[in-house]
Amino acid sequence: MAAHDIDGIPHERWVAVSEVPLRQGSLRERKRAATIDEIKSVALGQLAADSGQMTLRGVAREVGMTVQSLYHYFPSRDDLITALVADAHNALADAVQAAGQASRTLAAGERFVQVALAYRQWAVDHRARFLLIYGTPVPGYEAPREGLTTSAARRLGATFSDVIFGDWTATETAGIRTPHEHARLTAALTTAVELVSPGLPPTAFGLGIELWGRIHGLVMLEILGHLPWLGPAAAGANYRSVILRTAAELEHIRRHGTNSG
Amino acid sequence: MAAHDIDGIPHERWVAVSEVPLRQGSLRERKRAATIDEIKSVALGQLAADSGQMTLRGVAREVGMTVQSLYHYFPSRDDLITALVADAHNALADAVQAAGQASRTLAAGERFVQVALAYRQWAVDHRARFLLIYGTPVPGYEAPREGLTTSAARRLGATFSDVIFGDWTATETAGIRTPHEHARLTAALTTAVELVSPGLPPTAFGLGIELWGRIHGLVMLEILGHLPWLGPAAAGANYRSVILRTAAELEHIRRHGTNSG
């Protein structure tokens, strides 16, 4: 909600039209939705700022109301953070899914490269939001067990499964050999794969998790400053190198079921 | 500093003898060192507790003194955290280095497996400390630029370089081909490798970072609960599988300079 009216248009109307277009509902509902959006936006801005500290009073100050009024939109600070986490998770899933869609005419190997690059790019471009998802939980905040983020996580996993194994034959995916067999691991993967990519062999799903872990680790190390020698350009080049090597390994596994020999 | 004396031995002596043995210095210095150790221990305990919240007042309460007295040992909360981070980083480097030493008679491929397993095991066993090092920086805390942690980071890097390339010939390390050449990346790696493993080719160092990223990503995903389907046993088995596949890939690269074809 902006602090001042524009062009004499009453404040509430301008907000409603510009920020929540085409959404039906009473004026109050639209105003409320707009206010919620602005609160989240301001809170995110504070998390993304240098200090990285988000404080209810600071948000209220920036939005232009008292702290206590915030409680009419979010029951507590944790609920506000939960909303930000859910939004971030969905935005990341959107970005990765979009990359998967944009590359759907390419070969599977190249699709994986594109999606992996999109994953890092989003993390670099939205560091604070990426850390909301994958960083240390903010102190005193505990994520809801089965919340809004699970669907985003599933979309992410499904996109990865799709771009990695999309054009593999059933024989190829079934031929993937796991270096270390383990009954409990197979069981866990079998139940999990049904939620993400039904029909995919558990070993393939396990390989997908492995690839996710590879790219995730480098992204985390980079955005948290543990690769201080690498500037942004070098880190990006290093990442690309890793992705390309992984894509090559994937091709090898596709043909031989394993990378050894 | 314990709350009560034991066996009639005066409190300060017992603490000094049991916690800071063999350290010369005045009684006051030894008491001070012991108090610092206990403060750090209590603070770490609070970070490792369910809530994960460390508060100066809580630490003081548990140690048995007032908040303000803590300021005679640490100038600020951030300095206490800095000490914890430095200790954690060194402890991790110790554990990894010890695994490297313990496996020094094995072949390089197997050494990498052992060290990688030790990396995860330490992270799982000391979740809070691992996150102090590699998690999101605690809000309002900014790590010192070139502090006590750089030496630990170097030791970690050196250990990884050693166990990965320790028994490779110069021809083999020089033959590593990078999928994506980039001038700035090579330059960055060239300067960085001198601090960690002087003499190692930059491309080999880059491969080492890639392997670190692989294992780091899976560990982070696991301890932050992003692989909820995998219980501890399955996560460990999955990790072992990844390590073994990577070791196989390393052997392939050693022989052919690349993993493609």
Added chain:
DNA sequence: CTGGATTGACTAACAGTGTTAGATAAAACT
């Protein structure tokens, strides 16, 4: 169009946080 219910924003207050200032006792050193 009017009256009752709902909603949004407010003031005031509480318990908790990190931090600083100043006083007082004990230990260490000369």
Added chain:
DNA sequence: AGTTTTATCTAACACTGTTAGTCAATCCAG
């Protein structure tokens, strides 16, 4: 033995998240 240094204390400040209670604006049913 007297002086300095150190450790601990009490008191206070500004800040945090949160709750209670008040009042005007908005919505909705008669």
